[in-house]
Each structure stands twice: as structure tokens, then as C-alpha cells.
Amino acid sequence: MVPIKADKMKLRVLIATIFFVQLAFGQINDKPKLIVGIVIDQMRAEYLYRFQDNYTQNGFKRLMHEGFNVKNMHYNYMPTATGPGHASIYTGTTPANHGIVANDWYSKAKKAKMYCAADETVFLTDGRKASPKKIDKYSRSPKNLLGSTITDELKLFTNDRSKVVGISLKDRGAIFPAGRLADYAFWYHDQTGNFITSSYYHENLPDWLLKFNNRKLADSLLNLTWGTLKPIETYKNSGPDHAPMEKIFNGRTDAKFPYNLKKLRKANGNFAMIPNVPFGNTILTQLAKATIQGEGLGQKDETDFLTISYSSTDYVGHGFGIRSKELEDTYVRMDQEIAELLSFLDSEIGKDNYLLFMTADHAASDHPDFLRTSKLPGKYFEEDSIKQLLNSKLSKLYGNEDYIAYIDKTQVYLNPVKTSREEVLKAAAAILKTVDGIQEIYVSSLHSNRNLAIDDFFRKSHNLDNSGDILLHFKPGWMPKRMEGTTHGALYNNDTHVPMLWFGWQIKQGATVKKKTIDQIAPTLSFLLNIPLPSLSSKEPITEIFIGE
Structure with missing residues (x-):
């Protein structure tokens, strides 16, 4: 037994020596150059598996096979919705503390309905004029969010040397993750097809974003035809094409592939149509790449943070439902967006230099009519x-x-x-x-x-x-009356169970089936980065992802 112990000791010494040599020569970083937080709007945890036959090896499967998979991640409050979800992920707490109780709620002080990210003291801007025009009657900021976010804590810890940028099609999906101290939050403006911000961050858009907007990606994508990316007969994990309760675009009489967007766009809001098709996710991936290059994220000594919230998955789910061919195709395409983003991060930042996590702001339930026809309560x-x-x-x-x-x-x-x-x-x-x-x-x-x-x-x-x-x-199975697609908001597993994948810098390969809650993401980041917990955060990280746990 002695030789075996001696061999083990030699192996440990060798591993330690290699580690410290690599550290000395900069091959292992003591902190990531960039953190990328990905939220996929309305993603059930099961989508990682139900649609996997048509996934590539370089998207979701790469995250699962090379990263750490928290298989039993849940929301622990209600309603499960976009505003509260993004706020909870990044503050490490729940609506009881961070105050974002829904996408919209009733203001007792104003005696009127209010939007979670509304702020009438600032204005929206889509240009670089000295006095930007007010492009809407109201604007957006994180002022209704109580407490700090993990992104705020990073900015404070590095004395503002870290850059933080949030992007999404939805304003609330960009704003709440980026926090109060962000350099920018950018979101899609469905009247112009451009990405905009508000004067809370800056009165002018940066030059690189003006150039990005000038590429007119929304316009070119809306001239495409949305057909299935893979042969439709391979989409075996969704229902029939043109099923009941599916969204029918104006100008169509059915919900059936293919969709000629060039013919449909005018009758369906023109630029407002982009979020309702998977090409909305395409444009966001391109914006993520442009943001990293334009802002120089991950190129300095301090850690930067990019938050990305993909929204088209939510619009397609609401419109067509969670058993639709349209949703399956959207996730097959989403897999390729993830693959493209990972490839870009590998080349631009370096494979071991970025830390990425991926989760969802809520899941989704089956339509009551579908449940009843399936002999389930609804x-x-x-x-x-x-x-x-x-x-x-x-x-x-x-x-x-x-x-x-x-x-x-x-x-x-x-x-x-x-x-x-x-x-x-x-x-x-x-x-x-x-x-x-x-x-x-x-x-x-x-x-x-x-x-x-x-x-x-x-x-x-x-x-x-x-x-x-x-x-x-x-x-279970009850929801507000609706004629198409699906919704979410309940505290059953249908709506609370979401994916949670960690990947990259210092993340070991593995998985856990222990139950975790959404407010554990922010403290996990705090302890990985050795920065303070957000002010109202849970103090319980996901311990299994730490080396040596």
C-alpha cells in the first residue's frame, strides 16, 4: 500500500506544480475576462432533451457535456414571468425583496396600472444628437428594482473598471440583468427595427451600435421565408403542423410552414414581427458579437459582464404553444445560435477565459384545451x-x-x-x-x-x-382564458422548472439533481468571483459546481 500512497502523493505534487506553472505563465486566469449570462425566455428544462435529436454537438449539447448541469432548478415564487424572473436571477432574491412582482402591477400611490421598467423621468434615444428626440411617451430604467444586482456588485468591486452591458429584444430583459450601474442596456425598438437605450444610461448611442443598426438586419431578416431548418419529418417531438390553438398571422388562413415573411410583414406590424419568429434570436446573437467587439469586453485586466436575454422563444411559445412544430424549429435554431456564440467567444476571448451560465426566466404550461383532449385536467x-x-x-x-x-x-x-x-x-x-x-x-x-x-x-x-x-x-392546468399558444405564471413544475447550465472558466464537467432555486445563481457568481453578495441576495450558492466540493 505504501507505494500506491507515494504514487498518489507524487501525482498530486505534479498536478499542483503544473497548475502553478500555468498560473505563472498566464495559462490559467485567477478571474474570467468576461462573464456571459444567458437567459432564454420561456424555456422549460425538458427542451434540452425533448428536441436534442436535432441539436448540433456545439450548442446546448456542448454546454451539457463540457459544463455543469443543474438539472433540478426551480423558481420559488409566483407569478413566474419575464420581469420578476430576470430580476430574481441577478439580485439573488425574490419579488418579496426586489419589488418586481409582475411585468405589470397596480400602483397604489398612482392608482393606475404600471409597467415594471417604466420611468417617466428619462427618455428613449435611438441616435447621437445632442438633444435626442423622445421616441415614445414614456421610457425605461431599473429604478423600480430594489437592492443591488450581481452586475452592480461587480462594478462596485472593481471601482467601475469593469464594463457591464445588457442586451435583449425586451427592455426588461436587458435592463434588470444589467442593473443600476450598467454602462449600457440595449433593446429592440419594434417601430424602427433598431436597438435603442434610454437617457438613464446615455443620451447618445455609441458609434459601433449606430453602425450595427445601419446594417438593417431586421429588414433583411423579414424578407426571408421561415421554413423548418431540418426536414419537418424529423421534428418528431412536437405535434402536427397547423394544430388547433396556434397563432395565425394576419394574411394567412392557417398556421403551417412555410411562412413567407416578406408577404406577411406589413400586415403583422412590420418590424414588430421580428420577435414573433426565430430570426429575433438571430439578430440578438449578432448584436452580442458586435457588443463584445464594440465595447472591447473581455480585453482588459478586470472582468466584464455581458447579459443576453433571448426573447423570440417566448413569443413563439405564447403564439404557437409548447407542442408546436414552430416551437421545435425555434429551439433547433436556438441551438445553432448558442453554437455560434460559443465559437465566437472561443476565438475572441479564449476558451478558458470566459464564464458562461444559461437559464430561463420561467417555463410554460400546456393550453387547457390540449390538456382536456389529452385526458388531463385543464x-x-x-x-x-x-x-x-x-x-x-x-x-x-x-x-x-x-x-x-x-x-x-x-x-x-x-x-x-x-x-x-x-x-x-x-x-x-x-x-x-x-x-x-x-x-x-x-x-x-x-x-x-x-x-x-x-x-x-x-x-x-x-x-x-x-x-x-x-x-x-x-x-393545476388552469390559466387565464386565451385562444392560442400558452402562458405561464403558476407555481407548479410546468412553470417553475428551468434549465441551469454553467460553462467555461473554472467550471468542472458534471451534473447535480439536488433541488436548487433561482435565487442561488447570484451568490454562486459572488463566490466564484470573490465579490460581495448583492444586498438582498440569498446566501446559498450552488456548492456542487465549486472545485473540491
Whole structure:
């Protein structure tokens, strides 16, 4: 046994010697040159596997085979949506703390519906004039996001020497990941086909982005025909082409491949059509490459951070559903976007010099009509009907008033009332318990622990200032009434289970099936980079990805 131990000791010494020699000659970096955070909008974890027969070896499969796969990653609050999802990934906490409780919510102070990234104190800009024109009646910034992001902490730690840029088709998908201290956030403007920013970041666009916009990629992509990338008979993991409940573009009578975009674009919003087809992801990959080169990301001593949020997957999912040929083709194409991006990063930054993670802002559920035809439970609920029921019954109890200010999927906001607010809340909760489809009700001021697992979800979801007075949790298979595609928002596995892949700098190959939650991504980055945790972040990283764990 002694020789074996001696051999092991010699091997360890040799490995350590090689490591320190490589470190001394710069072959192993003590920090990544660039972090790339990828969020794929509305991606179920199963898509890594369901569509894999048509994936290349260089996209999703490369991330899975060479990186670290967190197979059991979940959202731990509701509603699961784009704004809250991106905010949670990068702050390391949930809506109860970061305040982004939905894409839209009811402002109790303004007594009006508000958008999560709205900011009327700044303006949108798409040019480099000294006084940029206001291209919309309102603008965008991260001002509604509470606490710091991991990207903010990187900027603070390096005394602003690191660059942080966020890009997406959606403004909220660019803004919340980039954080409050970002150099830029750029998003797609569907009236012009250009990428824009707001005066929160800069009043002018950089020259390299003006050149990128001048390439008119959206215009050229909208002159293509969207056909299946692979022979349609190889798309065996989706339903029939032209199935019920699929989006039918204006100018068409069916939802069937191919789609001649040049003929359809004018009737479907022209540049606004790009997000609804997979070529929206194509244009974002090209922007990612242009951003890295234009901003010189990964070329300095400090670590830079690029956040990328691919949105066309979400639009296609909403329009055509999660069993459609259109969605399968979108993910086959998404795989090639990932492959192209990885190849570019290898050549531009260096294979071992960048750290990349990939996840999603939420998953998605099957359409109730599909569920019923598949002999599974599925029904609709209608917010207006619930609002009318509450107003009617509460008026009978306490006098004729408009009691409900706003209701959206999972949240009910009450107007100020003459009667005791607590009494009205109790009565409203009792009424809601009689509504078909409602599984659980949460009123923070009245709630007592009955179902600990559900209560934990509710507590992480409810923000005192921005959330509704009542949170609703519907039964499995229930969603707001819709005629096409799908949606998301519930706290069942359908909507919470998302992919989580780590790749590149100091990431060992492997996988874990231990349950993890979305608020563990930011602390994992903090400990990998040895920088402070975001101010409201969870303190629990994904320990399995660390060498030696």
C-alpha cells in the first residue's frame, strides 16, 4: 500500500506544480475576462432533451457535456414571468425583496396600472444628437428594482473598471440583468427595427451600435421565408403542423410552414414581427458579437459582464404553444445560435477565459384545451368575472362601491374602502374560496400557516408595497382564458422548472439533481468571483459546481 500512497502523493505534487506553472505563465486566469449570462425566455428544462435529436454537438449539447448541469432548478415564487424572473436571477432574491412582482402591477400611490421598467423621468434615444428626440411617451430604467444586482456588485468591486452591458429584444430583459450601474442596456425598438437605450444610461448611442443598426438586419431578416431548418419529418417531438390553438398571422388562413415573411410583414406590424419568429434570436446573437467587439469586453485586466436575454422563444411559445412544430424549429435554431456564440467567444476571448451560465426566466404550461383532449385536467379562469363577483358580493355586504381596483392572474388589489379594510379582506377571501379553480388564497395580514410549502412560495412572492392585497393560486392546468399558444405564471413544475447550465472558466464537467432555486445563481457568481453578495441576495450558492466540493 505504501507505494500506491507515494504514487498518489507524487501525482498530486505534479498536478499542483503544473497548475502553478500555468498560473505563472498566464495559462490559467485567477478571474474570467468576461462573464456571459444567458437567459432564454420561456424555456422549460425538458427542451434540452425533448428536441436534442436535432441539436448540433456545439450548442446546448456542448454546454451539457463540457459544463455543469443543474438539472433540478426551480423558481420559488409566483407569478413566474419575464420581469420578476430576470430580476430574481441577478439580485439573488425574490419579488418579496426586489419589488418586481409582475411585468405589470397596480400602483397604489398612482392608482393606475404600471409597467415594471417604466420611468417617466428619462427618455428613449435611438441616435447621437445632442438633444435626442423622445421616441415614445414614456421610457425605461431599473429604478423600480430594489437592492443591488450581481452586475452592480461587480462594478462596485472593481471601482467601475469593469464594463457591464445588457442586451435583449425586451427592455426588461436587458435592463434588470444589467442593473443600476450598467454602462449600457440595449433593446429592440419594434417601430424602427433598431436597438435603442434610454437617457438613464446615455443620451447618445455609441458609434459601433449606430453602425450595427445601419446594417438593417431586421429588414433583411423579414424578407426571408421561415421554413423548418431540418426536414419537418424529423421534428418528431412536437405535434402536427397547423394544430388547433396556434397563432395565425394576419394574411394567412392557417398556421403551417412555410411562412413567407416578406408577404406577411406589413400586415403583422412590420418590424414588430421580428420577435414573433426565430430570426429575433438571430439578430440578438449578432448584436452580442458586435457588443463584445464594440465595447472591447473581455480585453482588459478586470472582468466584464455581458447579459443576453433571448426573447423570440417566448413569443413563439405564447403564439404557437409548447407542442408546436414552430416551437421545435425555434429551439433547433436556438441551438445553432448558442453554437455560434460559443465559437465566437472561443476565438475572441479564449476558451478558458470566459464564464458562461444559461437559464430561463420561467417555463410554460400546456393550453387547457390540449390538456382536456389529452385526458388531463385543464380549465380557464377569467379575471373580469372574478372582479365582478367580488364587487357584487362585497357591495351586498358593505354597500355599493367599486371594491376591486385591479386583478391580474394571481393578484387582487382593493380600492380604499369606507368599511374596515381587514373586514373587507376577510370577506373577499371567503368569497374567493368558493370560486371554481382557486386552490389557495394568501392575505399577508391575515394569513396563518396551514400549508407550509405553499406559504413559503407566497411569502417569497408578496412585496408589501407592490403586490396585491390578495394572492391567488389556481389548480393545476388552469390559466387565464386565451385562444392560442400558452402562458405561464403558476407555481407548479410546468412553470417553475428551468434549465441551469454553467460553462467555461473554472467550471468542472458534471451534473447535480439536488433541488436548487433561482435565487442561488447570484451568490454562486459572488463566490466564484470573490465579490460581495448583492444586498438582498440569498446566501446559498450552488456548492456542487465549486472545485473540491
